[in-house]
Amino acid sequence: xAEHNNRLMAARDLQMWFPVRRWGFIPAGAVRAxxxxxxxxxxxEAVAVVGESxxxxxxxxxxxxxxxxxxxxxxxxxxxxxxxxxxxxxxWYRRRVGYVQQDPYGALPPFMNVHRILREPLIVNGVRDRxxxxxxxxxxxxxxxxxxxEDFLDKFPHMLSxxxxxxxxxxxxxxxxxxxxxxxxxxxxxxxxxxxxxxKLLRRIQDAHNLGVCxxxxxxxxxxxxxxxxxxxxxxxxxxKAPVGGLLDDPCHPYTRALxxxxxxxxxxxxxxxxxVPGGEPPSLMNPPSGCRFHPRCEYAxxxxxxxxxxxxxxxxxxxxxxxxLFREE
Amino acid sequence: MRNLRTGLKELRxxxxxxxxxxxxxxxxxxxxxxxxxxxxxxxxxLWRAGEGIWEDTPRNASPVLLNWWPGNNHAETxxxxxxxEAATRSMERLSDDFAIIDISLPLEFTYDGxxxxxxxxxxxxxxxxxxxxxxxxxxxxxREIELEERTLGERxxxxxxxxxxxxxxxxxxxxxGLFRQxxxxxxVPLKGRYELSVEGILFEPEGDVxxxxxxxxxxxxxxxxxxxxxxxxxxxxxxxxxALAFGILAALGSTLTTLVIAAVGVWFGRWVDAVIQxxxxxxxxxxxxxxxxxxxxxxxxxxxxxxxxxxxxxxFSLGIKVYRAMLLPVRNAPYIEAARAYGAGNFRIVFRYLxxxxxxxxxxxLVTLIPSxxxxxxxxxxxxxxxxxxxxxxxxxxxxxxxxxxYKGYYYWVLGPALLLMFTGLGFAMVGFALDRIFxxxxxxx
Numbered sequence: 001x002a003e004h005n006n007r008l009m010a011a012r013d014l015q016m017w018f019p020v021r022r023w024g025f026i027p028a029g030a031v032r033a034x035x036x037x038x039x040x041x042x043x044x045e046a047v048a049v050v051g052e053s054x055x056x057x058x059x060x061x062x063x064x065x066x067x068x069x070x071x072x073x074x075x076x077x078x079x080x081x082x083x084x085x086x087x088x089x090x091x092w093y094r095r096r097v098g099y100v101q102q103d104p105y106g107a108l109p110p111f112m113n114v115h116r117i118l119r120e121p122l123i124v125n126g127v128r129d130r131x132x133x134x135x136x137x138x139x140x141x142x143x144x145x146x147x148x149x150e151d152f153l154d155k156f157p158h159m160l161s162x163x164x165x166x167x168x169x170x171x172x173x174x175x176x177x178x179x180x181x182x183x184x185x186x187x188x189x190x191x192x193x194x195x196x197x198x199x200k201l202l203r204r205i206q207d208a209h210n211l212g213v214c215x216x217x218x219x220x221x222x223x224x225x226x227x228x229x230x231x232x233x234x235x236x237x238x239x240x241k242a243p244v245g246g247l248l249d250d251p252c253h254p255y256t257r258a259l260x261x262x263x264x265x266x267x268x269x270x271x272x273x274x275x276x277v278p279g280g281e282p283p284s285l286m287n288p289p290s291g292c293r294f295h296p297r298c299e300y301a302x303x304x305x306x307x308x309x310x311x312x313x314x315x316x317x318x319x320x321x322x323x324x325x326l327f328r329e330e
Numbered sequence: 331m332r333n334l335r336t337g338l339k340e341l342r343x344x345x346x347x348x349x350x351x352x353x354x355x356x357x358x359x360x361x362x363x364x365x366x367x368x369x370x371x372x373x374x375x376l377w378r379a380g381e382g383i384w385e386d387t388p389r390n391a392s393p394v395l396l397n398w399w400p401g402n403n404h405a406e407t408x409x410x411x412x413x414x415e416a417a418t419r420s421m422e423r424l425s426d427d428f429a430i431i432d433i434s435l436p437l438e439f440t441y442d443g444x445x446x447x448x449x450x451x452x453x454x455x456x457x458x459x460x461x462x463x464x465x466x467x468x469x470x471x472x473r474e475i476e477l478e479e480r481t482l483g484e485r486x487x488x489x490x491x492x493x494x495x496x497x498x499x500x501x502x503x504x505x506x507g508l509f510r511q512x513x514x515x516x517x518v519p520l521k522g523r524y525e526l527s528v529e530g531i532l533f534e535p536e537g538d539v540x541x542x543x544x545x546x547x548x549x550x551x552x553x554x555x556x557x558x559x560x561x562x563x564x565x566x567x568x569x570x571x572x573a574l575a576f577g578i579l580a581a582l583g584s585t586l587t588t589l590v591i592a593a594v595g596v597w598f599g600r601w602v603d604a605v606i607q608x609x610x611x612x613x614x615x616x617x618x619x620x621x622x623x624x625x626x627x628x629x630x631x632x633x634x635x636x637x638x639x640x641x642x643x644x645x646f647s648l649g650i651k652v653y654r655a656m657l658l659p660v661r662n663a664p665y666i667e668a669a670r671a672y673g674a675g676n677f678r679i680v681f682r683y684l685x686x687x688x689x690x691x692x693x694x695x696l697v698t699l700i701p702s703x704x705x706x707x708x709x710x711x712x713x714x715x716x717x718x719x720x721x722x723x724x725x726x727x728x729x730x731x732x733x734x735x736x737y738k739g740y741y742y743w744v745l746g747p748a749l750l751l752m753f754t755g756l757g758f759a760m761v762g763f764a765l766d767r768i769f770x771x772x773x774x775x776x
Binding site for chain 2: 062065067090091094095097098099101102103106107108109110111120121124125169172176
């Protein structure tokens, strides 16, 4: 029961298909951006979702944020089913979930100053008292280390550096005291020198508020630093779920292994070595390959099995799930 | 994307914008002066030109400006009343109901040209028996010319140019003959002090006679006068507030509604967008001017009705397509996604997140749009659909056009309103183009 209470968010068989129409009205299939994703997120836990571009990570984030209405499956948050949210519950949900985006400049309305940007979520969520608004705005800025606060209040986004912009985005995400933070590639557009700072900041905020964090990235090198568990996504599906150490040190799924091999390593010797990478391109999400979606690119593909039947989640180790036929129990 | 306020501040770096702003400021000052100095009711009453309001002004006189040209000294209008200080007036009562009244009105004439006409307005007080008056004209060189003897009514007018017998006696047009130097072949006016003397005989104890002498000039007022003796200053002054109000309201009204509708269409998409797009296309094929002519002819020519129709037709103007193109990329901007994630509603997103983003791009368009609506109003007036009451630049042009002003050489009649219209267009266009360069910096390199 304690286990259950500790659960912040759960997704079961989540589907987000975008219908495609020819000539604007003739149905012509669907883009299966998220196709049967299940996971659990505990309170105060940071989970990384990794995968290459176009695998559906961002769509997953938007679906979890209720920006898209899922076409199938269900999301529960703190024990409540999102599908049955009343509009009041939906407002509560939006307060409880913060969103940090990839492009900090694009994420900030260019015509609002810092003060206004932070006030907007408060106004929208019914914090009417001016005094309280001011306090929370200042607390938020202090929390992301945009100090002295007075120097920043009147600035517009274009006057801030990339790192400061992202801090502001984080301040906006946490100003409503959320329980869950969804960070969609929060550092990928930042300068390498600022990335660590921002990740440290997110880490500190996560600890301070006991936040659940869903950290979406294509960059495995930052994952170990930040998260407890990793979920690897490929073509709209989760192919491997494991604690950070277990996955990074001993990956199971061939795709995960390929991903790990692709991490650049600052070692001069590497310039002379050739690392094999899986050929081919990410599959079309409109017509995904039959069976295991990775089989056309997989070097271990088992003929007659992988391209026919979709692999279920196997559990080769405790707390380690992988959707690959290589791990089937004979 | 630049902030609106800083963009407006940047205007001062553009000389053309400063000149444009000066034009606009002048127009605004003119409009304010018109509204304060000449209340609307007075302006309308003056422009209606009833009740002998314009008795003392000449017909089709050029602007006084003409006299500022060296060598020009056209006659200006001179009005002498018997109540003036220079006028003398004596009454000799011979018995209870019999008196002789002697009025002398001096007229200082210093011009190189003849007046347009001379009239004497006589007013008499009496109960039953009308007074009698004899008019005589004394020239500076001592000649005395008998003008007319008549029995007076309550109001009587003696029109010199209409006095055939006098013309015959003088051998030329009467109002020229009165001022002409004698014994010279050419018509040259004699300068000096003229005098109109009125000898009246009253037959009642309470009777009285008042006289007003008007020598109509060839030039009058800053803007001249029209065929109904109306001083064009009234129309040129009042044209400013009307033009500004019409232009600004129409531009604002149509732009803002169009923007809001475009934003609503872009945000909600699907059938809302489709309906708005189809309505826009439908509206695009409606001919605006014929519709306005139709409404002006069949319903009302009031400028406010026209304004309403112009705005209503502007709501679904093709601007929607332009704004839609600008808003579509904004719709998917991450900051709007963020706003949805923290729970901003549709209304808030449309008005606080979508529209403000394109306002800086709209402002230059709005400013350049104002004169086109000012011109539209003038066009309507020229087509005979001007507001029936208000004096406007367009109506002056229409009068000039109908009276054949250019054919007859009354250039001032057309130039006045036309110049004002051009200045309005120039002012707003210069500011608008400068704003465009500020807010759309890609144009700067051109």
